[in-house]
Amino acid sequence: MKIQTQSRKKFLFVSRWGESLDIANTIYLEGHAVKLYIEDKASKEIGYGFVPKAAKWEKHVDWADIIVFDYTGYGKIASALRAKGKLVLGGTEYTDNLELDRNFGQAELKKHKIKVIPSKEFTTFNDAIHYIENHPSSYVLKPCGETQELKQLLFVGSDEEGLDVIRVLKAYEKSWGNNFGNFQLQRKVKGVEISIAAFFNGNEFIYPINITFEHKKLFPKELGVSTGEMGTSMFWVKDSPIFEATLLKFQHTLAKHHFIGHIDINCIVNGNGIYPLEFTSRFGYPQVLIQRAGINEPLGELFYKLVTRKKFKINTKKGFQVGAFIVVPPFPYDDKKTFNLFSKDAVVVFKKNGKEGVHPMHLKKVNDEWLITGNTGIAVLVTGVGNTMKDAQKMMYNRINNVIINNGYYRTDIGDRWTEDSDKLWSWGLL
Structure with missing residues (x-):
C-alpha cells in the first residue's frame, strides 16, 4: 500500500x-x-x-x-x-x-575492554614471512585499506606452522610487488563465525538486534575462493550475550560521534569466549536486503525514524530469513572481457509471474525486462523466510528455481550450517 x-x-x-x-x-x-x-x-x-x-x-x-x-x-x-x-x-x-583501518578497529576494541585476537600489521611481504617463521602458528591474512575490497585476497590458513600463508605471501609478492598496501596477520581461532548487527539512531541502539551467519566461499561446504559473500542466514533477537559483550559497549562512543546508521561486528566464538574480528559500519550486502525480508514495517518510515532520532522498536518477523546471490561470470573476479562476452545485458527470466523475494543487484530495467549491467556479475539476491531454518531455505530455493539466468550460479547450502552452529552456541551459553 x-x-x-x-x-x-x-x-x-x-x-x-x-x-x-x-x-x-x-x-x-x-x-x-x-x-x-x-x-x-x-x-x-x-x-x-x-x-x-x-x-x-x-x-x-x-x-x-x-x-x-x-x-x-x-x-x-x-x-x-x-x-x-x-x-x-x-x-x-x-x-x-573502525572498518577501514584494521589497527584502529582493534585498538578501539581494546579501549572498550573487549578481548581481541592477537594480530600484527605489515607493510612488506618479507617482514611478514620472517614473522611467521619466528612465530609458527595458523594465521589469517587480511588486506587493509582499499585492497580489502578485493575479497578473494583474504586468505584463511590451516597449516599449524603457517606454511600455507607463507606460500600465499610469496605469490602475492610476485603478482602485486609494492602495490599491495598494508595487511594484517591475525592468529586463527577455531569456533563459530557469527555477526551481530544493529541500527543506531544517533543516541542508542534500536532493538531487536540481528544475528547473522555469512557464507563467504564460492562453492558449497566452504570450498573455493573467498567472495565477500555468497549468501547469509539470520534472525532477530531482543537481546544477546554476544551483543552485550561487543557492540553494546560502543553505545556511548557512537552517540558521541553522532553516528546514525547500521553497524555490524563479525566475531569468532567458542567455549573460551567471544573474539571480535572486524567492523562493518554501514549496511552489509546482502545482509541489509535479507533484513528487509524480515522487517514488517515500511523501510522509508524506518529510516525516517532513525534520522530523526526516534526511540522505537523495529517490527520484525519471528523465525529465520535466508538469502543467496545468483552470480554470473566473471564473479568473483574482475575481468571486463569475460563480463562483456558472457554476462553483459543478459536477461533475468522468470518462469512464472511474481518477483517476490527476488532483489535486483547490478541490474537495469529496459522495457520491463531486468538486464545485467555493471561489471562484477552480481545479478540478483533471492530471499526466503520461515518459522524454521528449513522452511526459510525451502522458500528461497523454490524462488531460485523460478529464475533463469544464463550462466548463473549460486550456492545450494545457504543455512545448512545452522544445525551444528546452533548446538555449539547453545552449549556455550551464547544464544
Missing part, C-alpha cells in the same frame, strides 16, 4: 557501487521520491529503469529530506551535512576508521 502524500519524503541515495539499488527501489515503490547517485563509473548503468538517477548528488542536497550514504568513506561529508542540519543516514570519520 502506498503512503499518504503528506508522509511522502525525498530520499537521495549516494552509492559507491550501486549496492543499495534494492533499498532505493523499495522506498520508491512505497511512494517516496528517490534519486540514486552511483560513484563508480563502471557501475553507472545500475538502477536505470528502476529508480530516478542523479548524475551529481551534490546538486540534489537541498532537494532531499533524507540523504543515505550506502558505504564507508563518506563519513566526513555525512558529518558536515549533519552539522548543517540535514537528516543523514550514514557513517562518520570515526566509524569509517
Whole structure:
C-alpha cells in the first residue's frame, strides 16, 4: 500500500557501487521520491529503469529530506551535512576508521575492554614471512585499506606452522610487488563465525538486534575462493550475550560521534569466549536486503525514524530469513572481457509471474525486462523466510528455481550450517 502524500519524503541515495539499488527501489515503490547517485563509473548503468538517477548528488542536497550514504568513506561529508542540519543516514570519520583501518578497529576494541585476537600489521611481504617463521602458528591474512575490497585476497590458513600463508605471501609478492598496501596477520581461532548487527539512531541502539551467519566461499561446504559473500542466514533477537559483550559497549562512543546508521561486528566464538574480528559500519550486502525480508514495517518510515532520532522498536518477523546471490561470470573476479562476452545485458527470466523475494543487484530495467549491467556479475539476491531454518531455505530455493539466468550460479547450502552452529552456541551459553 502506498503512503499518504503528506508522509511522502525525498530520499537521495549516494552509492559507491550501486549496492543499495534494492533499498532505493523499495522506498520508491512505497511512494517516496528517490534519486540514486552511483560513484563508480563502471557501475553507472545500475538502477536505470528502476529508480530516478542523479548524475551529481551534490546538486540534489537541498532537494532531499533524507540523504543515505550506502558505504564507508563518506563519513566526513555525512558529518558536515549533519552539522548543517540535514537528516543523514550514514557513517562518520570515526566509524569509517573502525572498518577501514584494521589497527584502529582493534585498538578501539581494546579501549572498550573487549578481548581481541592477537594480530600484527605489515607493510612488506618479507617482514611478514620472517614473522611467521619466528612465530609458527595458523594465521589469517587480511588486506587493509582499499585492497580489502578485493575479497578473494583474504586468505584463511590451516597449516599449524603457517606454511600455507607463507606460500600465499610469496605469490602475492610476485603478482602485486609494492602495490599491495598494508595487511594484517591475525592468529586463527577455531569456533563459530557469527555477526551481530544493529541500527543506531544517533543516541542508542534500536532493538531487536540481528544475528547473522555469512557464507563467504564460492562453492558449497566452504570450498573455493573467498567472495565477500555468497549468501547469509539470520534472525532477530531482543537481546544477546554476544551483543552485550561487543557492540553494546560502543553505545556511548557512537552517540558521541553522532553516528546514525547500521553497524555490524563479525566475531569468532567458542567455549573460551567471544573474539571480535572486524567492523562493518554501514549496511552489509546482502545482509541489509535479507533484513528487509524480515522487517514488517515500511523501510522509508524506518529510516525516517532513525534520522530523526526516534526511540522505537523495529517490527520484525519471528523465525529465520535466508538469502543467496545468483552470480554470473566473471564473479568473483574482475575481468571486463569475460563480463562483456558472457554476462553483459543478459536477461533475468522468470518462469512464472511474481518477483517476490527476488532483489535486483547490478541490474537495469529496459522495457520491463531486468538486464545485467555493471561489471562484477552480481545479478540478483533471492530471499526466503520461515518459522524454521528449513522452511526459510525451502522458500528461497523454490524462488531460485523460478529464475533463469544464463550462466548463473549460486550456492545450494545457504543455512545448512545452522544445525551444528546452533548446538555449539547453545552449549556455550551464547544464544
